[in-house]
Amino acid sequence: MKIKYKITVGILSILIVLGIVMNLSIASILKRDMESNIMNSLEEIMKSTRESIKYRLTIDTEIDKKKLLLQESEYLSNYILLNYESNIEIIGVNGEVYVSNIENQVDNIESLYLRAVDGEVVVNLKYTDNGLKGFITYLIFINKESLGVLHLEKSFDDIYKQYSNTITFIGLIVIIVFLFILTLSYLVASKVTYPISLLINGIKEVGKGNYNTVISYSGNDEMSIVSKEFNNMNNKIQIQIDTIKNEKEKVETLEKSRKQFFDNVTHEIKTPLTAIMGYAEIIKDNIVNDEEFKKKSIERIYEESERLNLLVLDLIKISKGISTVDENKIEIALDEVINQICDDMQIKASKYGIKINRNITPGKIYGRINKIRELFINIADNAIKYSSSSNIIYINTKVEERYYCIDIINYGEKIPDNIYNSIFDPFVKDNIYKYDESRGLGLYLCSEIIKDHNGEITISNGEEIIVNIKIPCFGNNLETIV
Structure with a gap:
């Protein structure tokens, strides 16, 4: 991998890690603030609704407060829905549900009821596919008399949507900034590694035998000095190559002919020897009495001996490097x-x-x-x-x-x-x-x-x-x- 790519990949890796850490950190902080604000909002609603319920239940002092809570539960439900955009469920101390405008059944309502009866204010948040809901459950009491439990649910989808849009916007800003930094890093890395690329290409050309390669790079830095020395080295190598080539050309033809000759010399010599040995054997063993055939055999032996003699002379000349065969x-x-x-x-x-x-x-x-x-x-x-x-x-x-x-x-x-x-x-x-x-x-x-x-x-x-x-x-x- 090229150096500029290594630098770019390294910076990209750092940016990705920083981007992930930054996004997670920002998302965590914003989420914590959002949840804190929602819980504070729920507590404020609890205080306001407590005062409203207390006021409503103290209008008539003659009626039992528990019965009055049952009578006023419908009014309280509408009042809270209208003023606080919240759905509620009121449960009496005997566990009877007085009123409920909550569409879905409340999870763990028994546990929430018991905790509220013990005086605990239970605040929960629940994330849905498209938003966020807040829950608060608390005890309704007047003059230390427990009258019932109020479970309140409020949708905070608008706040969650604002939070999601903020996270998306921040993510886009981070991506744009990172792309800008990455592009700038690539350009800087390319500029830094450009003279190295020139040197590498020059070395490759020299490796292919192109010793006329010249690196054109001007400047006063170290790479400029390396480029000049590389060009000087190429010139010296080219001079040596030309010298060797001239010497090589002087012996190339002779060496090629000599090699070809020695590769097939055994077959060249075998050709006349085959005829000489055959005809000589016939004459030696007196196999044929035909004088005409014997005369012809002697002529063939003489002709092939002449050819064999010429081959041997050529072989001697070739071995001494003073002749070629063509x-x-x-x-x-x-x-x-x-x-x-x-x-x-x-x-x-x-x-x-x-x-x-x-x-x-x-x-x-x-x-x-x-x-x-x-x-x-x-x-x-x-x-x-x-x-x-x-x-x-x-x-x-x-x-x-x-x-x-x-x-x-x-x-x-x-x-x-x-x-x-x-x-x-x-x-x-x-x-x-x-x-x-x-x-x-x-x-x-x-x-x-x-x-x-x-x-x-x-x-x-x-x-x-x-x-x-x-x-x-x-x-x-x-x-x-x-």
């Missing part, structure tokens, strides 16, 4: 490359009793010849390694629309889901197979080669595993292919 794209007769690779890989497949059945359609693409060779050797090698339920691998090609399409089909165990779902990610391999020398880079490098040639590669999983490759054909718009 093969140019050329026109490639893809059917010739695939047929040559099938010939080379058939040597390895024969060791496992596997035959490569091919149906190759002529077609040309524009690409990097060594990368294309590496792509198909990797796919064919995987098909040989993971074939288990059939001794035939099918390689079929066709030209479809603007793509040269290749299907490599082998039969074996279904690829586990955890491997299949990320099969084109680097360093993904299944340990259940015996080829532990694999680093799990083959299919990753194949997908990168396909991307470099604007093509597509997919694998259908199951006992029949189909690798489908699509590469744009040569002869279309070359600018979109390169």
Whole structure:
């Protein structure tokens, strides 16, 4: 939470507490004064009505006072109602109700009667939903002779309404004052925290790498000094960043090429070695007596040795940081490359009793010849390694629309889901197979080669595993292919 909000919330909390305490205190004081005034008013009514009753009962001295009270009770009820706007109930000393103009039954009248007979003046207040009523019960006596009990009720709704309006008005005044104080506090807090907000925003920008951020804050206080030092720090950091960036750019291209080279060097070298070892084994074991085939094998061994020699030289140069590898794209007769690779890989497949059945359609693409060779050797090698339920691998090609399409089909165990779902990610391999020398880079490098040639590669999983490759054909718009 921002500091200005914390300050505002703190002041708001204090104001709320003070407001509650103040309202409760004012309400308590006003209520106490109101109740005191009502009780005094009831006592004044009691004194006046006592005098009126005493006067009325002493007019005729011949009649018994108790009987006279019964006779005059109706008059007294009307008189008190008219002059004091109060309802009364007069009860004789024998408990008989002489007169009553009170609408509802009086609560605890027996208890009030007994207390009054004992000489106690009972004063009570009762709050209703919309107002306040006052009750007073006292003994009627003349010359120390008890004549009866008078219970008087008077409505003070107008006083209670005035009290409620006063409390509401005070509450509104308090709310207005508090809102004013809160708004003023927020504005003051915002002004105080404004330079801090500038500094925080500046730090965030620096965190994002924007070292050109400048804090514009003028003044003679501490925050002004901090702002100037922050700007100076940014300038020094920017100078250092520029220096480091210049140095980094000198080695960035070399380092990137070196990393890419070492990531796939094992697959690059494996490509010519596969052909060399296959043809050399045939010659060594004298498996084929055809002199033409032996001549062709020697030529292939020489060609692949030359390629291997160039790869080793590139590796040496890269390790010394004196060269980079960037093969140019050329026109490639893809059917010739695939047929040559099938010939080379058939040597390895024969060791496992596997035959490569091919149906190759002529077609040309524009690409990097060594990368294309590496792509198909990797796919064919995987098909040989993971074939288990059939001794035939099918390689079929066709030209479809603007793509040269290749299907490599082998039969074996279904690829586990955890491997299949990320099969084109680097360093993904299944340990259940015996080829532990694999680093799990083959299919990753194949997908990168396909991307470099604007093509597509997919694998259908199951006992029949189909690798489908699509590469744009040569002869279309070359600018979109390169």
